[in-house]
Amino acid sequence: MNATTTQTTGGPDAHxxxxxxxxxxxxxxxxxxxxxxxSAARRARGLLHAGFGLLGPRHGxxxxxxxxxxxxxxPIGDDGVVIGVDADGHSAVLxxxxxxxxxVVLIGGLWTAQVFAxxxxxTGARVAVExxxxxxxxxxxxxxxxxxxxxxVYDVGRVPPLGASAGTPVLVVRxxxxxxxxxxxxxxxxxxxxxxxxxxxxxxxxxxxQARLVGVQRVSPNEAGELGRTMAxxxxxxxxxPTLADGVTLWCxxxxxxxxxxxxxxxxxxxxxxxxxxx
Numbered sequence: 001m002n003a004t005t006t007q008t009t010g011g012p013d014a015h016x017x018x019x020x021x022x023x024x025x026x027x028x029x030x031x032x033x034x035x036x037x038x039s040a041a042r043r044a045r046g047l048l049h050a051g052f053g054l055l056g057p058r059h060g061x062x063x064x065x066x067x068x069x070x071x072x073x074x075p076i077g078d079d080g081v082v083i084g085v086d087a088d089g090h091s092a093v094l095x096x097x098x099x100x101x102x103x104v105v106l107i108g109g110l111w112t113a114q115v116f117a118x119x120x121x122x123t124g125a126r127v128a129v130e131x132x133x134x135x136x137x138x139x140x141x142x143x144x145x146x147x148x149x150x151x152x153v154y155d156v157g158r159v160p161p162l163g164a165s166a167g168t169p170v171l172v173v174r175x176x177x178x179x180x181x182x183x184x185x186x187x188x189x190x191x192x193x194x195x196x197x198x199x200x201x202x203x204x205x206x207x208x209x210q211a212r213l214v215g216v217q218r219v220s221p222n223e224a225g226e227l228g229r230t231m232a233x234x235x236x237x238x239x240x241x242p243t244l245a246d247g248v249t250l251w252c253x254x255x256x257x258x259x260x261x262x263x264x265x266x267x268x269x270x271x272x273x274x275x276x277x278x279x
Contacts, residue, residue, distance in 0.1 A: 080094050081093065081094050081120050083116065083119075083260055083262060084249070085261055086258055087259055092251075094116075096120055096169070097190060097192070099166065099189050099190060101187035101188050102187055102212055102213075103193050103195070103212055104195070104211060105204075105208055105213070106194060106197070106215040107197045107200060107227075108198075108215060108216070108217030108218075108249060109246075109276055109277045110175065111277075111279065112249065112275070113175065115262055115268055115272065116173075118140065118144075118268060118272075121144065121150035121151050126150050126151075126169070126171070127151045127170075128152055128154060128159055128170060128173070129151070129152070129172075130154050130155075130173070130174045130183075131176065132156050134153050139271065140272075156176050157181065157183055159172065168190075169191070169192075170190065170192070171193075172187075173194050174194065174196065175196045176195075177198070178197065178199065179201060179202070180197075180207075199223065213251060213253045214251070216250045217249050218245075218277050221242045224238050224239075224242050231252055233252070245261075246274075246275040246277050247261055247262045248260070248261050249262065
């Protein structure tokens with residue numbers, strides 16, 4: 001691309017460089033009578049001649065009128081794991097990597113927990129799975145390099161100290177059945193814990209009270225009624241829980257509630273299959 005310039009070819013401003021003369025330049029001329037300060041251009045030219053480097057290129061400023069500000073769209077949003085889309089089709093993002101302890105309870109299917117584990121590992125977190133059914137996670141471990149690329153599986157009660165930090169955040173997935181045992185696996189700075197419950201159990205109310213976030217997938221009408229009392233859910237949400245489609249989760253945090261559909265990628269379908277509530 002050829003650029004054009006309106007500067008004089010041999011002048012000091014041509015292409016931002018001095019002219020071709022090899023003779024030393026004289027200092028800038030003094031200000032005219034009555035002119036107490038030299039002009040900005042004259043001062044800049046004096047700096048150039050004194051050896052302070054070349055003047056940079058001249059570009060027009062990029063400006064936006066106040067009337068056009070509303071048309072400006074910037075990709076600014078939450079930082080975390082995309083867990084699906086909300087009712088409006090917008091991405092729902094779960095921030096798992098936090099400097100404070102973060103407990104999540106998911107009353108739902110193994111498929112959803114495994115999708116979360118895959119996506120958390122893709123964001124750079126180390127994922128440790130505490131489970132009594134290691135065979136259900138074997139395919140994922142092999143697909144991710146035999147545990148060398150961010151995902152490792154441990155027997156119940158055998159999770160070692162993980163050394164979580166801001167540079168190496170950790171997600172622990174507790175897939176320990178209806179009654180996860182109390183153990184040393186607790187959340188901490190940069191270490192979040194996701195506890196998976198296939199159904200409502202006697203320990204569920206305690207875990208729900210301790211959790212910062214609770215996800216509920218399709219449950220029976222009796223379980224929905226009990227969850228409604230435990231979590232103070234509106235009647236409409238209680239009635240909808242037994243009818244949720246596969247892959248849909250009602251996420252509850254304090255007074256906020258949001259239905260999210262987890263949509264798998266082609267790679268996730270190839271590894272884990274299509275969304276399902278039962279395993």
